[in-house]
Amino acid sequence: MTPTSYAENVQFKLARQVDVDKAKRRKRTINVVIMRILVLAALLVPWQLGVEAGLIDPLFFSSPSAILTFLVTELGSGGVWPHVLVTVREALMGFLIGAVAGVAAGILRMQFPLLADVTNPFLTILNVLPRVALAPMFVLWFGIGEGSKIALSVSLVFFILMLNTEAGIKSLDRELIITQRALGATRTQLFWKVMLPGAVPAMFSGMRLGVVYSLLAVVVGEMIASQMGLGQRIAFYAASFQGDGLLGTILILAAIGLIFNVVVVNVEAKLMHWRLHDED
Amino acid sequence: MTRPGEEEVVANLAGQAGGADGISIEKVGHAFPTKDGGSILVLGDVSFSVPNGQFLAVVGASGCGKTTILNMAAGLVRPVSGRVRVGGKDVVKPLRDTGYMFARDGLLPWRSALKNVEVGLEHRGVPKAERRERALKMLDIVGLSGFGDSYPAQLSQGMRQRVAIARTLAINPATLLMDEPFAALDAQTKLALQAEFLKIWEKDRQTVMFVTHDLAEAVSMADRVIVLTSRPGRIHAEFEIDLPRPRDPAEIRFDEGYLRQLDQVWHALKEAEERAG
Ligand SMILES: Nc1ncnc2c1ncn2[C@@H]1O[C@H](COP(=O)(O)OP(=O)(O)OP(=O)(O)O)[C@@H](O)[C@H]1O
Ligand SMILES: [Mg+2]
Numbered sequence: 001m002t003p004t005s006y007a008e009n010v011q012f013k014l015a016r017q018v019d020v021d022k023a024k025r026r027k028r029t030i031n032v033v034i035m036r037i038l039v040l041a042a043l044l045v046p047w048q049l050g051v052e053a054g055l056i057d058p059l060f061f062s063s064p065s066a067i068l069t070f071l072v073t074e075l076g077s078g079g080v081w082p083h084v085l086v087t088v089r090e091a092l093m094g095f096l097i098g099a100v101a102g103v104a105a106g107i108l109r110m111q112f113p114l115l116a117d118v119t120n121p122f123l124t125i126l127n128v129l130p131r132v133a134l135a136p137m138f139v140l141w142f143g144i145g146e147g148s149k150i151a152l153s154v155s156l157v158f159f160i161l162m163l164n165t166e167a168g169i170k171s172l173d174r175e176l177i178i179t180q181r182a183l184g185a186t187r188t189q190l191f192w193k194v195m196l197p198g199a200v201p202a203m204f205s206g207m208r209l210g211v212v213y214s215l216l217a218v219v220v221g222e223m224i225a226s227q228m229g230l231g232q233r234i235a236f237y238a239a240s241f242q243g244d245g246l247l248g249t250i251l252i253l254a255a256i257g258l259i260f261n262v263v264v265v266n267v268e269a270k271l272m273h274w275r276l277h278d279e280d
Numbered sequence: 281m282t283r284p285g286e287e288e289v290v291a292n293l294a295g296q297a298g299g300a301d302g303i304s305i306e307k308v309g310h311a312f313p314t315k316d317g318g319s320i321l322v323l324g325d326v327s328f329s330v331p332n333g334q335f336l337a338v339v340g341a342s343g344c345g346k347t348t349i350l351n352m353a354a355g356l357v358r359p360v361s362g363r364v365r366v367g368g369k370d371v372v373k374p375l376r377d378t379g380y381m382f383a384r385d386g387l388l389p390w391r392s393a394l395k396n397v398e399v400g401l402e403h404r405g406v407p408k409a410e411r412r413e414r415a416l417k418m419l420d421i422v423g424l425s426g427f428g429d430s431y432p433a434q435l436s437q438g439m440r441q442r443v444a445i446a447r448t449l450a451i452n453p454a455t456l457l458m459d460e461p462f463a464a465l466d467a468q469t470k471l472a473l474q475a476e477f478l479k480i481w482e483k484d485r486q487t488v489m490f491v492t493h494d495l496a497e498a499v500s501m502a503d504r505v506i507v508l509t510s511r512p513g514r515i516h517a518e519f520e521i522d523l524p525r526p527r528d529p530a531e532i533r534f535d536e537g538y539l540r541q542l543d544q545v546w547h548a549l550k551e552a553e554e555r556a557g
Contacts, residue, residue, distance in 0.1 A: 175386045179380075182378075182379075182380035182457075183400040184404060
């Protein structure tokens with residue numbers, strides 16, 4: 001090493017350090033995956049063996065192999081897909097309508113304090129009400145089809161998004177608003193350039209909750225009264241003691257919920273790149 | 281008044297601010313309501329004016345109403361009594377050609393540095409291409425060319441404050457209100473930014489009202505220093521700083537004339553605090 005290569009030397013060392021760190025991380029990831037598989041096996045293997053040994057009653061608990069068989073045949077033959085479609089469509093519609101209305105309501109209430117004051121008691125009562133209690137009424141109003149499920153979903157998602165939007169606008173750094181006011185922003189400009197973008201992170205945490213609750217609402221609605229949908233299937237399998245169908249359908253619902261969540265998280269990451277910069 | 285480009289600036293100011301009036305604070309008294317239903321007198325009959333193109337520094341104890349005066353000149357607070365005029369007109373809302381800078385940068389975290397510099401021009405409806413060009417130029421002036429695409433979270437505090445300076449100057453303000461703009465910076469960065477700001481100001485000669493707790497900053501940068509008493513704030517003393525320009529806040533630290541004036545201001549401030557306390 002010549003004396004001029006001191007910086008090069010440091011960079012070389014850094015590069016090696018980065019490589020070592022990378023290898024360490026990769027090893028850790030592999031270990032985590034192995035351990036997860038072990039945990040899963042620790043749950044499934046005794047279950048399967050217990051059923052085979054006659055220690056666990058498959059009538060109530062089914063068995064991993066029966067659930068797997070159910071999933072393979074149902075997903076393969078296509079029998080479950082129309083139900084998946086209905087449930088997903090209801091959940092998405094409910095989420096979309098509820099989210100748009102909730103964000104709009106939150107924004108309007110923050111822009112017009114009089115509106116907020118007047119609507120406060122009514123919205124508070126609706127919000128503390130266990131929304132599931134409204135399900136039978138929604139069936140009366142919107143019929144036994146998808147409408148009543150969407151309505152139930154909207155009644156949950158709306159409040160989540162409204163409250164999150166309001167919290168986001170309220171918690172906005174005062175300094176940002178004063179700075180922009182001093183820079184000559186009009187009320188409308190303040191709203192579009194400061195308050196709305198400033199509330200986006202809070203809206204997204206609302207949406208992450210919202211998709212999960214939308215799915216919950218439509219499944220509950222389907223279980224109460226419906227001819228289609230995964231909730232209806234669950235109610236049916238439970239009533240006819242088909243544990244494999246029950247648990248298999250629940251797994252399908254979990255997968256749908258997971259996909260919803262991944263989509264929201266990815267959109268959020270795209271829109272929030274300015275915030276993620278300091279973390280990566 | 282022989283500096284090249286001076287006439288242009290004055291003409292510009294006359295056009296923007298409607299006359300050579302600068303900032304005038306006339307018999308201003310102000311109080312804030314307190315939680316227990318009473319009120320707290322913050323300013324008691326303050327009058328002074330900043331002629332066009334002057335750099336005025338205001339010093340005084342914490343809580344004596346300095347920020348309140350700036351907020352009034354910025355159109356963010358209305359005085360309970362008295363008048364505040366900028367460019368000859370009463371200030372009732374933020375003026376389009378007044379820039380306001382704070383100790384905290386107030387940058388919008390979701391906007392890149394460039395977009396942050398552009399924001400004031402956006403408020404004024406300046407077309408996109410023109411906005412971009414001006415913002416790039418301002419970033420270059422504050423020494424941040426090449427950082428336009430960085431987000432505030434990726435910049436150091438000194439760099440963020442530079443972006444804030446660029447943002448404030450981008451709207452081409454005739455009047456600058458500055459509330460301890462360099463207070464949050466380390467000593468080195470502070471000196472660097474003071475020098476940079478002075479260089480820009482000595483060229484453009486905006487009317488400046490500059491609030492600070494740093495007496496060295498006040499004396500090394502300003503044409504005139506006003507010392508306020510403790511709350512309720514009143515004018516205690518006033519000094520003309522007749523040091524030659526261009527000045528370099530780092531170099532001037534050992535200048536005899538500077539040290540003498542610094543000493544005077546320091547004594548005045550001490551006196552002001554003791555008298556009211
Ligand atoms: N919005 C407000 N409501 C109530 N009291 C206020 C408000 N703004 C300022 N005050 C009070 O007015 C007084 C002066 O405040 P101001 O911010 O003008 O002081 P300052 O001279 O800028 O102080 P500092 O040097 O600490 O920044 C303080 O005692 C403060 O508590
Ligand atoms: Mg202050």
